[in-house]
Amino acid sequence: MKLDSNWFVEEVGGLAVSIKIRDKVHDEQSAYQHIEVYETEAFGYLLTLDGATMLTSRDNFIYHEMLSHPALFTHSDPKNVVIVGGGDCGTLREVLKHPEVKEVTLVELDERVTRVSEKFFPELCESNSDPRVQFHFGDGIQWMAEARAESVDVIALDTTDPVGHAARLFSPQFYRDCLNVLRVGGIVVAQSESPILNLELIKNIRLAMAEAGAQDIMTLSFPQCTYPSGWWSVTMARKGQGFDGFREADAMRKSFETRYYNAKVHAACLVLPEFMQEAFREERQGFV
């Protein structure tokens, strides 16, 4: 078959994911990027930035849950959380489900992403007026360089792909600033692209985190059908201590609902298939 013009197409490495659209309902050039929203045939609304899929109404729950809950249930007492990027507020909503969290700062470059999300993804923005939230619309790199040392427990890097401006959010210098802002035992968790299309990139993220001084690093994966390859990952790095399990009992009796994450999913998502183990073994050998 051929795809007519009623499809949004994203191509990476000889593989394309396409989503059938009914209509474009928003089109805006902000100060930073091209923001578009489509009404799709089967996935609700679709938000794209500079032509890359950010999220759809139907399947964003997996990404947002998996960027939030594994890190938060790994930390022993996550009180202060910072989200960099994530202007759609889906990660913010998941983070705020944790009663231990006392304060969340969302540092998003482009306020327009949040305003557009409030209109088309109100379900993701339902907790935006929670008194624990502070919005800071500005540069995440600058924010992190100037933030108080040892003041944060979990930093979630809910960024776009590592191209253009966002590339610096994947650099050793930025991770060093993140680790500086974390308390000991703190965790920085970054979206880290597709295990099958971007394995070298994941290795580079892990190397950069190690170079920045992280004590321990873990990559987990999950399905995400509207992202290239349908398989996605996040990578967690910890300051000053190793990853030694997670708060499994708390995850089992969590006080909130999820649609993908649960305590068993937490353990399972950390298991690496053979080819990823192999790739990360080489990486460690490179260090010795």
Added chain:
Amino acid sequence: MKLDSNWFVEEVGGLAVSIKIRDKVHDEQSAYQHIEVYETEAFGYLLTLDGATMLTSRDNFIYHEMLSHPALFTHSDPKNVVIVGGGDCGTLREVLKHPEVKEVTLVELDERVTRVSEKFFPELCESNSDPRVQFHFGDGIQWMAEARAESVDVIALDTTDPVGHAARLFSPQFYRDCLNVLRVGGIVVAQSESPILNLELIKNIRLAMAEAGAQDIMTLSFPQCTYPSGWWSVTMARKGQGFDGFREADAMRKSFETRYYNAKVHAACLVLPEFMQEAFREERQGFV
């Protein structure tokens, strides 16, 4: 972006996966179906049947390993194995890696699929002359109806999508014939499509297996980036006993190489996310 004519496109439910092609290298109308092979930009060769992706050189290993090894390492002593479909011989190759297996019968409707695979996917056919293999080119439904009762340990249903002729391979009557052919403790394992696009179909497969008399049923999932949604599943049903773990020690010291499967992956792939647990809970309530 738009996709030009140099892309193979498969669409399911408002989502499309496309693979960039360099050339069509085989095009044949067999007695049963339209067989095409493409040379792709980044995924090696691509085999399609009636316009649906069967496999690519690059990522078929995940599907073939996950259809084979979880079932074979769950059975206590898999001596006799039957594969229905699977004419590309990728599942056959994985099954033959198990030294316990004494005999494998591959029942494929269309001999041309095997002949074409021998040409374009020789790596999948490398074990075809193993003395333990018997090829039977004919109808799997008829074969199963006529096979000797209690003569087989594992049946792998490596089928196309449940449309047209293949729909009968997802029916209670066919599963009943499979269970009849299995010894007590035997396992029938079926490819069961995408958890996010075809959840109702997976529920129907599970219901049909239960209706056919299976004692226990389990669905597992894995990434498969060239199949619709990039996320796929297989469903296992057992005759006369429940699923109570697997031969974990044997899987840990397996005598052969894999690229996706390992003992920890085995345990992890069985973990169901919340929305699938929810769907299968309803199913059980429907039974009471």
